[in-house]
Every structure is written in C-alpha cells, then in structure tokens.
Amino acid sequence: MNLQLTEQQEMLRAMARSFAEGEIAPIAHTIDAEEKIPDSLRKKLRDSNFFALLIPEEYGGVGVDAVGYVIVMEELARASAAVAITVSVHNSVAAGPIAKFGTDAQKSCWLPRLAKQWLGAFALTEPGSGSDSAALTTRAERRGEEYVLNGSKTFVTNGKYADVFVLLARTSQEQKHRGITAFLIERNAPGLKIGKNIDKMGIRGSDTVELVLEDCRVPAKNRLHDEGRGFRVAMQTLDGGRIGVAAQALGIAQASLDAASRYARDRYQFGHPIGDFQAIQWMIAEMRTEIEGARLLTLQAAWMKDQDIPYGPYASMAKLKASAVARMAADRAVQIHGGYGYTKEFAVERYYRDAKVTELYEGTSEIQRIVIANSVLHPKDGKGTT
Numbered sequence: 346m347n348l349q350l351t352e353q354q355e356m357l358r359a360m361a362r363s364f365a366e367g368e369i370a371p372i373a374h375t376i377d378a379e380e381k382i383p384d385s386l387r388k389k390l391r392d393s394n395f396f397a398l399l400i401p402e403e404y405g406g407v408g409v410d411a412v413g414y415v416i417v418m419e420e421l422a423r424a425s426a427a428v429a430i431t432v433s434v435h436n437s438v439a440a441g442p443i444a445k446f447g448t449d450a451q452k453s454c455w456l457p458r459l460a461k462q463w464l465g466a467f468a469l470t471e472p473g474s475g476s477d478s479a480a481l482t483t484r485a486e487r488r489g490e491e492y493v494l495n496g497s498k499t500f501v502t503n504g505k506y507a508d509v510f511v512l513l514a515r516t517s518q519e520q521k522h523r524g525i526t527a528f529l530i531e532r533n534a535p536g537l538k539i540g541k542n543i544d545k546m547g548i549r550g551s552d553t554v555e556l557v558l559e560d561c562r563v564p565a566k567n568r569l570h571d572e573g574r575g576f577r578v579a580m581q582t583l584d585g586g587r588i589g590v591a592a593q594a595l596g597i598a599q600a601s602l603d604a605a606s607r608y609a610r611d612r613y614q615f616g617h618p619i620g621d622f623q624a625i626q627w628m629i630a631e632m633r634t635e636i637e638g639a640r641l642l643t644l645q646a647a648w649m650k651d652q653d654i655p656y657g658p659y660a661s662m663a664k665l666k667a668s669a670v671a672r673m674a675a676d677r678a679v680q681i682h683g684g685y686g687y688t689k690e691f692a693v694e695r696y697y698r699d700a701k702v703t704e705l706y707e708g709t710s711e712i713q714r715i716v717i718a719n720s721v722l723h724p725k726d727g728k729g730t731t
C-alpha cells in the first residue's frame with residue numbers, strides 16, 4: 346500500500362477543502378440552528394458534482410475511487426457533519442447499490458438523474474428492527490407486474506427531500522435473511538407517505554424522517570437484484586457506507602483539533618496561553634495521534650475496496666475507531682474551551698453533539714465489534730484475518 350496520495354487525490358482534497366471552507370463553514374452554524382441545508386447550498390453542491398461522486402462516469406458521474414471519496418467526505422464533515430452525511434447517504438447507500446446491483450436499464454434510468462438532479466435515500470431501519478435489520482416486517486407482495494408494499498420505516502436520512510428510496514421489504518415470511526428484497530421506490534409512488542421529521546441531538550441540518558407505506562404500488566421492474574437477495578444488497582451497501590461514516594467522523598475529529606489548538610494559543614490564563622500548560626498539550630497530542638491512527642485505518646479500508654480485496658471487517662474497524670476518536674476529540678475540544686465550549690458561540694458545542702451519531706448509524710459500535718470478532722473467530726477463508 347502506497348501511503349502517498351496521488352496528485353489527483355491531492356487536487357481532490359484541495360478542491361473539497363476550498364469548497365467546504367468557502368461555501369459550507371461560514372453557514373454551518375446556521376444550518377444547525379435552522380435545521381436545514383439552504384437550497385442555494387444544495388445547488389452549489391450539485392453544481393460542483395458532490396452528488397455525483399460515486400456515480401460511474403458512463404452514467405454522468407465523477408466515478409471517484411473509495412480513497413478519493415474518503416478525502417472529500419472528511420473535508421465536507423470538517424465544515425459540517427450534517428452536509429457530509431447528506432452527500433454520503435446519497436452517494437454510498439442510495440446511488441451505490443444501484444450502480445453495484447442494478448440492471449443496465451435501472452442504472453440508465455436512475456444514475457444520470459441522481460448525478461445531476463435527484464436526491465437518494467436508503468430505508469432499512471424500522472421501528473421494531475434496528476441492529477437486527479433482518480427482522481424487518483414491511484411486506485412486499487407480488488401482484489402481476491407490481492409489488493404492493495405495506496409497513497413503515499424510520500430514521501430515513503434525506504427522506505424529506507429524496508426523489509428515490511432504496512427500500513428493503515420482506516417478500517417471504519418463511520426465511521428471515523433470505524426473505525428480504527430491495528426495491529427502488531420513487532417519491533411519487535402511490536401509497537408512499539413521508540412521515541414525521543425526527544428531532545435529533547446533532548447533525549440537525551440533515552433531515553431524518555419516517556416513511557409509511559400503505560398499499561404502495563411499485564412496478565416489478567423496480568426490484569433491485571433478485572427476490573430474497575435484499576439482505577445481501579443491504580449489508581454490502583453498508584460495508585461501503587461505513588467507510589463514509591468513518592470519514593465523516595474523521596472530519597469532526599479534525600475540526601475539533603483545529604478549534605482546540607487555535608483556542609489553546611489564543612486563550613490566556615495565569616499569564617500564559619493555556620497551550621503552555623502540559624495538561625492541555627497532552628490532550629492535543631492525544632487528539633492528533635488518535636486522529637492519524639483512525640485516518641490510516643479508514644484509508645486502508647478504502648484502499649482495499651479499490652483493490653477489490655474483501656474489506657468488510659476493515660470498514661467496521663475504521664468506523665469503530667474513527668467514531669470513538671471523533672467523540673473523544675470533540676469532548677477534549679469542549680474541555681479545552683472551558684465554559685465557552687459549552688455555549689453556542691463556539692463550534693465545538695456542535696462537534697460534540699454531531700460526533701455521537703457516528704457511533705450509532707450504519708451499525709452501532711457494538712455491531713461493528715460483532716463483525717470484527719466474527720472475522721477473527723469465524724473467518725470465511727478459514728485462515729482468520731489476524
């Protein structure tokens with residue numbers, strides 16, 4: 346593995362950083378306070394191709410590799426974790442499975458629109474099934490050339506504005522995992538209702554909604570992959586998504602370190618900048634070291650994905666580590682800011698709230714540990730990963 350970024354990757358970082366610092370950072374506080382990404386910023390993100398990142402070039406996308414994607418996601422999240430997750434869900438868990446599992450007709454139908462115009466969402470979680478996602482109960486019954494879906498989904502990121510949903514439903518009651526099928530459901534599908542908005546602790550600028558499906562009719566041609574293969578679609582989609590969340594966590598952690606070190610230089614107590622005190626230096630040193638370690642793990646998982654090497658447990662390790670580092674770094678950043686870190690005047694308060702979710706979505710830290718432990722104890726190749 347070459348640890349040197351290519352010239353193209355460096356350019357991608359410079360472009361993403363310049364966009365994030367110029368267009369997102371100045372309004373990140375307002376996005377959080379008003380719980381909305383302004384339409385003008387959505388348009389700029391769209392015009393700068395952030396919603397086309399993972400879509401292959403032949404379908405009008407940019408087709409960046411996973412390493413490039415991590416670099417961009419970290420830069421966006423450094424300015425606003427809410428904006429980063431909006432872009433990440435669209436690319437990696439909505440457009441991603443269409444690109445990977447879609448038929449030529451499905452790819453030609455949806456990917457160009459997702460690259461240029463539409464927003465995507467991913468609906469797996471239900472009120473009764475979170476970590477145990479294979480226990481989902483939304484039913485899809487085949488009737489002629491349609492499926493009729495009934496049930497509900499929750500925690501759907503981007504759901505308020507999404508034009509198309511990758512949605513998982515049960516087509517067989519007999520089998521748990523193999524009874525699940527993936528569908529592509531357009532926003533105007535008859536019987537699909539966008540439900541209540543979920544009021545959250547952090548990433549408040551990212552919309553999260555419930556969905557209700559009442560006799561929702563979906564053409565059979567909108568089935569993604571075969572009947573009974575939906576759980577596989579979902580799990581492989583989440584493997585990739587976890588690298589994106591790890592990158593998001595890195596961005597929050599790096600923003601926390603940037604803010605903490607700035608404040609440590611500027612804030613005087615006892616006649617010295619607080620950065621002169623060893624207690625503060627140790628916190629900064631720990632933050633820096635942990636961030637570098639988490640970044641290496643995240644880039645490794647992304648590099649493995651690019652090389653087509655099985656990377657599932659590495660994506661879990663990256664997410665587990667980077668999310669813990671984000672929470673630690675945001676906590677230390679608030680500590681270094683003292684009482685001011687607890688106020689809305691400083692961005693570290695937002696980082697502290699935003700960091701937590703990276704330990705929860707796209708599989709909690711407990712679920713990542715299960716994936717990692719299984720890869721060691723029950724390796725698929727019989728050799729183990731250690």
Ligand SMILES: Cc1cc2nc3c(=O)[nH]c(=O)nc-3n(C[C@H](O)[C@H](O)[C@H](O)COP(=O)(O)OP(=O)(O)OC[C@H]3O[C@@H](n4cnc5c(N)ncnc54)[C@H](O)[C@@H]3O)c2cc1C
Nearest residue numbers: 467468469470475476477500501502705706707708709711
């Ligand atoms: C802001 C936000 C956005 C989200 N966006 C999406 C989205 O776009 N699409 C989507 O489908 N979902 C989304 N989710 C849902 C998210 O993926 C789930 O919340 C997550 O998978 C956990 O499920 P749960 O909340 O039902 O918790 P539960 O599964 O009920 O877990 C509760 C606790 O028990 C632990 N636990 C559960 N099972 C085990 C076990 N076997 N061993 C040890 N511990 C266990 C968990 O780790 C957790 O600590 C989002 C969630 C949030 C908060």
